[in-house]
């Protein structure tokens with residue numbers, strides 16, 4: 528059985544020596560990438576682009592039971608220039624595709640995209656001439672949330688997957704040739 532703290536003989540405790548150059552109280556080493564990633568990931572500003580039933584699930588995600596505010600994302604932005612997370616929820620008709628793309632292009636870098644539900648991901652059950660068969664035909668997508676409709680827990684999971692990406696993304700990623708190539712493949716400069 529472990530001894531209570533008061534009975535531990537101080538002579539039993541062996542302190543490891545600090546590596547040279549690491550002495551001093553309150554010393555904490557990290558990287559700029561990690562600090563900025565942590566701050567960004569816990570203060571995402573989502574732009575909800577909700578067109579149909581999946582949007583209703585999103586409303587439940589914002590409600591008191593599921594409470595997206597726990598993830599620092601309660602500040603919805605209906606202005607693309609003040610948003611960094613585009614959440615596309617619902618069926619996107621081909622006529623609406625240019626508007627969605629314009630919203631994406633108006634968002635400043637760095638920005639991330641979630642396709643919520645089968646319709647946004649692949650057109651869902653609407654395999655028809657009028658429906659876009661997935662938003663990744665017109666803009667790059669970071670996370671796909673499956674389901675028709677997905678439950679609020681799944682939407683929360685999608686947001687957490689985005690947080691993982693944001694936390695671990697290098698500050699240089701947006702200037703790298705691979706990223707520019709990705710945008711170029713969508714015809715975005």
Ligand code: SF4
Pocket residue numbers: 579580581582616617618644645646647651652674675676677
């Ligand atoms: S995936 Fe299902 S629930 Fe979501 S918008 Fe499409 S039809 Fe509606």
